[in-house]
Amino acid sequence: MASIDAGFQLKEGVHKSTKKSKNILRRMPTRVILYAILILGSIVSLFPYWIALVTSLKPSRLLYVGASWSFPTSPTLQNYSQALTQYAFPSFLLHTIIFAVIATAGQLIFSTFAAYAFARMEFPGRETIFWLYLATLMVPNIVTLIPLFILMRMLGWVNTYFGLAGPYVLGTPYGIFLMRQFFRSIPQDLESSARIEGAGTFGVLRLIILPLSRPIFATLAITTFVSAWNNFLWPLIITNTTDLRVLTVAIAAFQSNYGAQWNLMMAATFIALGPLLVLFFLFQKHIVRSIQLSGFK
Amino acid sequence: MGHLQRGTRNPAEKKEIQIDRSSPDNLSGSPAPATEVRAFTRARSHIGFRLPGFRLRTITEAYLFLLPSFIGLVVFLLLPIIAIAVLSLFNWGLISPPEFIGLENYNTLIHSQVVWHSLFVTICYVLLNIPSQTILALLLALLMNRKLPGIKIFRVIFVIPWMATPVAMGIVWQWILGPQYGSLNTFLALFGIHGPAWLSSLGWALPSVAAVNVWQYVGYSMLFFLAGLQGIPEYLYEAARIDGATPVRTFFQITLPLLNPTLFFVLVTNIIGSFQIFDTVFVMTQGGPEQNTNTLNFMIYREAFQYFHTGYAAALAMLLFVIIAFITLLQALYFRKRTVYDLS
Numbered sequence: 001m002a003s004i005d006a007g008f009q010l011k012e013g014v015h016k017s018t019k020k021s022k023n024i025l026r027r028m029p030t031r032v033i034l035y036a037i038l039i040l041g042s043i044v045s046l047f048p049y050w051i052a053l054v055t056s057l058k059p060s061r062l063l064y065v066g067a068s069w070s071f072p073t074s075p076t077l078q079n080y081s082q083a084l085t086q087y088a089f090p091s092f093l094l095h096t097i098i099f100a101v102i103a104t105a106g107q108l109i110f111s112t113f114a115a116y117a118f119a120r121m122e123f124p125g126r127e128t129i130f131w132l133y134l135a136t137l138m139v140p141n142i143v144t145l146i147p148l149f150i151l152m153r154m155l156g157w158v159n160t161y162f163g164l165a166g167p168y169v170l171g172t173p174y175g176i177f178l179m180r181q182f183f184r185s186i187p188q189d190l191e192s193s194a195r196i197e198g199a200g201t202f203g204v205l206r207l208i209i210l211p212l213s214r215p216i217f218a219t220l221a222i223t224t225f226v227s228a229w230n231n232f233l234w235p236l237i238i239t240n241t242t243d244l245r246v247l248t249v250a251i252a253a254f255q256s257n258y259g260a261q262w263n264l265m266m267a268a269t270f271i272a273l274g275p276l277l278v279l280f281f282l283f284q285k286h287i288v289r290s291i292q293l294s295g296f297k
Numbered sequence: 298m299g300h301l302q303r304g305t306r307n308p309a310e311k312k313e314i315q316i317d318r319s320s321p322d323n324l325s326g327s328p329a330p331a332t333e334v335r336a337f338t339r340a341r342s343h344i345g346f347r348l349p350g351f352r353l354r355t356i357t358e359a360y361l362f363l364l365p366s367f368i369g370l371v372v373f374l375l376l377p378i379i380a381i382a383v384l385s386l387f388n389w390g391l392i393s394p395p396e397f398i399g400l401e402n403y404n405t406l407i408h409s410q411v412v413w414h415s416l417f418v419t420i421c422y423v424l425l426n427i428p429s430q431t432i433l434a435l436l437l438a439l440l441m442n443r444k445l446p447g448i449k450i451f452r453v454i455f456v457i458p459w460m461a462t463p464v465a466m467g468i469v470w471q472w473i474l475g476p477q478y479g480s481l482n483t484f485l486a487l488f489g490i491h492g493p494a495w496l497s498s499l500g501w502a503l504p505s506v507a508a509v510n511v512w513q514y515v516g517y518s519m520l521f522f523l524a525g526l527q528g529i530p531e532y533l534y535e536a537a538r539i540d541g542a543t544p545v546r547t548f549f550q551i552t553l554p555l556l557n558p559t560l561f562f563v564l565v566t567n568i569i570g571s572f573q574i575f576d577t578v579f580v581m582t583q584g585g586p587e588q589n590t591n592t593l594n595f596m597i598y599r600e601a602f603q604y605f606h607t608g609y610a611a612a613l614a615m616l617l618f619v620i621i622a623f624i625t626l627l628q629a630l631y632f633r634k635r636t637v638y639d640l641s
Contacts, residue, residue: 046454048466114366117360132375140573140618148377150380251464252464255580269468272465277460280457
């Protein structure tokens, strides 16, 4: 069938218009099926968010009334107010934000410098060191986190921001990789002309690279921020009091106490999920791009 | 020589910097003699500047730029790897001093039923997770690659799960998979199907955890495949069409081979991630029921931070590391024969 279609497309004139309308008619069922699949996929993708939202708005007495996915007949914000006033979720939010900001700032600063060195500077060992960075991606987290915990313990950094953000503040290999790919796509002529005019490396960075790199900075900032926000294992290990507790650990702890009160639990989870949704809609263009950029080796 | 304009942020203005053509060093209309060209190219390779000592200065600069990040790499990634290897030779409960026991941890591990079961669970999990996630992502990418109107909205929607906090989502899924009031069982009941207690069932717990993970990362993998698909030139498909190739044949003989780099990247990163599943297990099943979701990573966490058998946990961590490295190596070898790599 396909080759016959191709054959007809090669011919011009009358045949084309009649074939086209017949093609549309024949394509209709296929299109309907395709859209059906897409809509089904969308429902599956969004359903957990919907159920979390809807359940979090239900007062306890309505929790088991009707279908679990139904919007409550009398929605209430009392679950949220309970989470935010009775349990220290505002402080958990704050700790999470501070941690995420430190990790993001560190990533943007230090990975940029390193990435520029890899992308544009020539120095002995450049390729070897870069491969070393890449190789660490193979190492499971837990392998580094156990000794790091012992180290933090010896330094007295358990339950401190030093301990929590320390392993992340100097950037990660992923950030370097992303930035390096981007820097290499900047035409070297721009830098060359700046150099000829007498600009030093800092000049080139400040006047050429930085202004052009705003998109990638946005992308890297979002990815690092979200990664820190979602981080569970390390905060779980390094904090054991509520002084510095972040949202992920707070939710897990919450679950062990109030697990059966699903409406309350859903409010707690939505406090963690909600801000990320907002971030997503604000920056979805950058997020989609970051995923595609990191795929190109 | 012209002067750089300080304080301008507009990159477009930068392009107006004129290359000084009055100097005999720069190429002008007529071709320069060979010696000049060689000197010029050498200068260009040092980013156009020929002061003596420049090369040493660039190298120092490069190392300085690299330094903070490299310190991070050494202290937080490389040294811990060595530390873990050393730690695995000790018995250390953190309260008392460490006690050297040589390879005894490894001996215990080899003879432990729990460890073998955990390995089995981990491998089952990876086998449940990766093929379904990869195939689904690939199919969706093929679907997304068509020029259907409104396709961009769906592309965005499918990526939303990727950003969900795994811990939070684990709890939401726990609610969805609840035995009596969970949405899934309520939905199935509409068709007369009596759904099991997904997370407390011996047989269904692990697939449920795998399914949650697939849900979260399918959109993410799909985007990679989509990018890969869009890199395949259209004329190849047309040629196949004219030759009369069926869509299936086109897929296996043109699309899939050209997707190999993307497939390699997606598989390697997903498998590495898959071996390290933690958040959803912690929140949804805590390794149960009866250790049926006790993946190796979760077991290591428990040994290290709940029982404080740090030496034993270190040995287990080394095991996990070796497994991941081995599988990654296998994949690299498999794909190396099939792909031409441009790592420039």
